[in-house]
Amino acid sequence: MVTVRALRAKKGTTPITMLTAYDAPTARLIDEAEIDIILVGDSMGNTSLGYESTLPVTIDEMQSRTSAVARATTDALVVADMPFLSFGVDEAASIEHCGRMLKEADADAVKLESGPHTVELTERLVQLGIPVMAHLGLTPQRVKEVGYSRQGTDREEASKILELAKAHAEAGAFSLVLEHIPANLATQVTDAIDIPTIGIGAGAECDGQVLVIDDVIGLSDRTPPFAKQFGDVKSEMEKAIEGYRNAVTEGEFPAEEHSHVESDLDKLY
Numbered sequence: 432m433v434t435v436r437a438l439r440a441k442k443g444t445t446p447i448t449m450l451t452a453y454d455a456p457t458a459r460l461i462d463e464a465e466i467d468i469i470l471v472g473d474s475m476g477n478t479s480l481g482y483e484s485t486l487p488v489t490i491d492e493m494q495s496r497t498s499a500v501a502r503a504t505t506d507a508l509v510v511a512d513m514p515f516l517s518f519g520v521d522e523a524a525s526i527e528h529c530g531r532m533l534k535e536a537d538a539d540a541v542k543l544e545s546g547p548h549t550v551e552l553t554e555r556l557v558q559l560g561i562p563v564m565a566h567l568g569l570t571p572q573r574v575k576e577v578g579y580s581r582q583g584t585d586r587e588e589a590s591k592i593l594e595l596a597k598a599h600a601e602a603g604a605f606s607l608v609l610e611h612i613p614a615n616l617a618t619q620v621t622d623a624i625d626i627p628t629i630g631i632g633a634g635a636e637c638d639g640q641v642l643v644i645d646d647v648i649g650l651s652d653r654t655p656p657f658a659k660q661f662g663d664v665k666s667e668m669e670k671a672i673e674g675y676r677n678a679v680t681e682g683e684f685p686a687e688e689h690s691h692v693e694s695d696l697d698k699l700y
């Protein structure tokens with residue numbers, strides 16, 4: 432079983448692998464493939480729930496999807512991504528919401544889209560036994576403020592990211608996601624802190640990599656420039672759905688082997 436401690440020990444040695452999942456069958460496949468971490472990302476808002484952004488995702492939706500993923504996972508570390516405004520507004524409510532992910536949904540850790548407002552909260556959660564994955568760079572819950580553009584591109588912004596990374600590592604976060612930032616900034620952050628960095632659009636020098644599962648398997652309508660598609664599940668699904676429709680409309684399905692006849696039931700009227 433992958434533990435927070437085992438992941439920390441991987442820093443600078445073996446690259447950490449992380450993928451998102453939002454349902455049990457996908458989680459089972461990812462777990463069987465020996466991926467280290469399954470992130471129940473709030474990207475489910477875009478990929479699975481049909482929202483325009485991650486902002487509408489609720490704590491109940493996150494809890495339900497995290498439970499499904501945790502039920503199907505044996506070895507990988509399951510991380511619940513805390514939805515917009517479910518943390519950082521009020522300390523007691525933040526702790527209760529994060530606690531629910533461990534107590535009721537069986538997650539192993541939570542992820543917080545981080546900023547100056549999450550340093551103390553990270554420390555408090557860790558004191559209480561809730562492992563925290565931090566997240567800096569592009570944080571999509573700030574879409575209304577910064578869109579989806581690359582972050583940390585000037586010296587001032589880059590220094591802020593570096594300082595926040597150090598603050599979250601000191602506060603006790605066990606790892607840090609770095610999203611859509613220049614690779615040379617990600618390298619410096621990785622060198623400056625003693626917890627693993629996990630990059631998405633942050634170059635090859637992070638301690639690990641994460642991608643959204645829909646991008647990896649080829650199910651997304653739009654793929655970000657830093658993602659790579661490793662399969663074409665969408666065309667397989669299209670083929671299967673069209674095949675089913677044609678078989679039904681042409682009277683080929685169900686065939687005899689898909690039907691069951693009880694002789695006693697003949698001539699009921």
Ligand code: KIV
Nearest residue numbers: 451472473474512608
């Ligand atoms: O919600 C998500 O999927 C994420 C990853 C892209 C890191 O936060």
